[in-house]
Amino acid sequence: MRLDGKVVIVTGAARGLGQRYAVRLAAEGARVVAADRLDCAGTVAQIQAAGREALAVAVDVADEASTAALAHTTAERFGRIDVLVNNAALYGGLEPKPFHQLTVAEWDQVMAVNVRGTWLCTRAVYPYMARAGGGRIINIASTIYMTGVPLLAHYTASKAAVAGLTYALARELGAANISVVAVAPGLTLTEASTGMIRPRYIEATAQQTALRRNVEPDDLEGVVAFLASDDSRFICGAVVTVDGGLAFH
Ligand SMILES: NC(=O)c1ccc[n+]([C@@H]2O[C@H](COP(=O)([O-])OP(=O)(O)OC[C@H]3O[C@@H](n4cnc5c(N)ncnc54)[C@H](O)[C@@H]3O)[C@@H](O)[C@H]2O)c1
Incomplete structure (x- = not known):
């Protein structure tokens, strides 16, 4: 299997896309640390039921x-860290509202989790990857910062920052053989999306894509697995859009 022997941390792995990435990466041979501020027991149980190895770790990525x-x-349990998927974010449960009605607290919280969290997790794994001779950081951005969706200004800005961080860190970490990339999903049909976004808008977005549908979690899992594998070893600093042709980047 293409991820045999690799140790992968997925943040935000208790539910939604992070859970899907964790399960898929384990199915491809990785030993997975499922990290979230919510309980990841369900994710670990799914992985173990398939005969693979996983560990749940409670984390607040903003801390x-x-x-x-x-x-x-992670290093104590598995001896190494090969891949970090920076998936945790404040997304599900955000209240769409005009930019001037956002509070400073709402703005700061989104930035703290989505941007500072991505930076802090990368900073935490860096020494382990550098000592081992390399690694891969996969940040989760969003096409939202390319298309400019209204009513989520803080979230949209945070995902642009994740892309910027990807470019900056790709330059800085490349010398340590750590390649930093990002995936930018389009509107993906997770509970977080359907709970927050009106059906009319979801359908309108589907019609704006070249392939005339929104993203399903299945569309993303394989891309993340590919980016975690050696097959993608010379991709560095790229923001890979997976949106059925919504934003051409
Ligand atoms: N669903 C979409 O349409 C879509 C599109 C583009 C990008 N994304 C991104 O994909 C990722 C997952 O999206 P989702 O739809 O599964 O959303 P989600 O809200 O269900 O998942 C986010 C996960 O992050 C965790 N999390 C939040 N704050 C945390 C913290 N401080 N520390 C640790 N964990 C924390 C949550 O508990 C949750 O498990 C997010 O980065 C999101 O921005 C989603």
Whole structure:
């Protein structure tokens, strides 16, 4: 299997897309650390039921000490860290509202989790990857920052920042043989999306894509598995859009 022997951390792995990535990466041979501020027992149970190895770790990605503990626990249990999927974000449960009605607290919270969290998790795993001779960071951005969706200004800006961080860190970490990439999904039919976005808007977005449908979680899992594998070893600094042709990037 193409991820045999690899140790992968997936943040935000308790539900939604993070859970799907964790299960798929394990199915491709990786030993997976499922990390979230929510309980990842369900994710780990799915992986173990398929005969693979996984560990649940509680983490708040916005908290420095918590991210350091995540990297330490992973290395202690599995001896190495090969891949980090920075998937955790404040997305599900956000209340769409005009930019001038967002509170400073709402703005700061989204930035703290989505941007600072991506930076902190990367910073926490970096020494382990560097010591081992390399690694792969997969950030989860969104095509939302390319298309400019209204009523989610803080979230949209945070995903643009994730792309910027991807470019900056690709340059900085490349010398340590750590390649940093991002995946930018289009509107994906997870519970987080359908709970937040009106059906009329979801359908209109589908019609704007070249392939005339929104993203299904299945469309993303294989891309993340490919980016975690050696097959993609010379992709670095890329933001890979997976949106059926919504934003051409
Ligand atoms: N669903 C979409 O349409 C879509 C599109 C583009 C990008 N994305 C991105 O994909 C990722 C997953 O999306 P989803 O639809 O599964 O959303 P989701 O809200 O269901 O999942 C986010 C996960 O992150 C976790 N999380 C939040 N704050 C955290 C923190 N401080 N520390 C640790 N974990 C934390 C949540 O508990 C949750 O499990 C997110 O990065 C999202 O921005 C989603």
